[in-house]
Amino acid sequence: MGIEIERKFLVIGEAWRDAVERSEPMDQGYLGGERASVRVRIAGSGAFLNIKSKQGGASRLEFEYAVPVDEARDMLDALALPGRIAKRRHYVTHAGHLWEIDEFEGENAGLVVAEIELQSEDEAFERPAWLGEEVTHDLRYYNSALAQQPFSLWGKGADKES
Amino acid sequence: MGIEIERKFLVIGEAWRDAVERSEPMDQGYLGGERASVRVRIAGSGAFLNIKSKQGGASRLEFEYAVPVDEARDMLDALALPGRIAKRRHYVTHAGHLWEIDEFEGENAGLVVAEIELQSEDEAFERPAWLGEEVTHDLRYYNSALAQQPFSLWGKGADKES
Numbered sequence: 420m421g422i423e424i425e426r427k428f429l430v431i432g433e434a435w436r437d438a439v440e441r442s443e444p445m446d447q448g449y450l451g452g453e454r455a456s457v458r459v460r461i462a463g464s465g466a467f468l469n470i471k472s473k474q475g476g477a478s479r480l481e482f483e484y485a486v487p488v489d490e491a492r493d494m495l496d497a498l499a500l501p502g503r504i505a506k507r508r509h510y511v512t513h514a515g516h517l518w519e520i521d522e523f524e525g526e527n528a529g530l531v532v533a534e535i536e537l538q539s540e541d542e543a544f545e546r547p548a549w550l551g552e553e554v555t556h557d558l559r560y561y562n563s564a565l566a567q568q569p570f571s572l573w574g575k576g577a578d579k580e581s
Numbered sequence: 582m583g584i585e586i587e588r589k590f591l592v593i594g595e596a597w598r599d600a601v602e603r604s605e606p607m608d609q610g611y612l613g614g615e616r617a618s619v620r621v622r623i624a625g626s627g628a629f630l631n632i633k634s635k636q637g638g639a640s641r642l643e644f645e646y647a648v649p650v651d652e653a654r655d656m657l658d659a660l661a662l663p664g665r666i667a668k669r670r671h672y673v674t675h676a677g678h679l680w681e682i683d684e685f686e687g688e689n690a691g692l693v694v695a696e697i698e699l700q701s702e703d704e705a706f707e708r709p710a711w712l713g714e715e716v717t718h719d720l721r722y723y724n725s726a727l728a729q730q731p732f733s734l735w736g737k738g739a740d741k742e743s
Binding site for chain 1: 612614615617619656
């Protein structure tokens with residue numbers, strides 16, 4: 420609903436695990452879309468349809484609606500593009516900000532990224548010790564891109580696979 | 582939500598107008614999608630997000646969710662593909678079946694089609710006198726197709742325009 424301002428970073432080491440408050444499994448896929456990506460996500464016991472502009476960067480127009488889990492599963496199974504994202508999302512609060520740490524599974528195993536939602540693109544926040552390089556503007560880390568070109572194939576002539 | 586079974590026909594003449602019970606304006610656009618088309622529709626005072634399989638024919642997997650009208654308008658303005666559909670939908674009951682008669686406007690003006698929703702593909706129904714040729718299997722009459730290739734351009738070298 421409205422503009423979402425998010426910054427995304429790689430995660431270094433394992434120390435963040437000690438600060439996890441809760442975690443939930445996520446299974447998601449994409450229906451496609453031209454100017455927006457249309458995502459179906461099952462998160463824990465809920466499900467959501469999400470529409471996010473493809474325009475890159477930290478500020479993206481986003482809409483999200485709760486949908487019945489069984490309908491989300493039908494959409495994922497029958498209508499989603501090939502390439503699903505399975506991950507475990509961990510929630511960590513650090514210095515008053517909520518971080519979402521996504522630990523990817525399947526073909527994206529080995530990738531761990533942390534996202535913070537901000538009120539403005541230049542809002543200040545304290546960097547946790549486990550925070551690595553920023554990848555907000557690297558389109559390869561978009562989940563919709565990871566569904567098509569998974570992390571495990573990067574640098575392995577993945578371009579030839581498609 | 583689930584399988585939608587619909588048959589679609591051209592409409593002959595104007596006699597159907599006498600049987601109209603109610604009508605509402607519809608403004609809709611498409612976000613794209615590969616195996617499914619993702620539609621945003623403002624209908625009267627409500628708005629809906631609709632996901633329908635592109636697989637042709639009378640039975641198509643379909644999901645629909647109500648969304649706030651202002652968010653639908655934002656999606657249509659910022660995220661929809663070029664090509665919008667404006668039409669007036671008229672509701673007519675004939676011999677116990679509800680017909681939806683779509684009178685298209687704008688670049689699709691002149692096109693009037695009637696749809697009936699059925700419980701099975703071979704369910705019997707009584708044909709109103711104003712019912713013309715069936716076009717259920719003609720992909721050109723899909724609203725998602727009309728948004729890209731409007732009725733007014735058919736047979737006018739429209740293929741060269743895209």
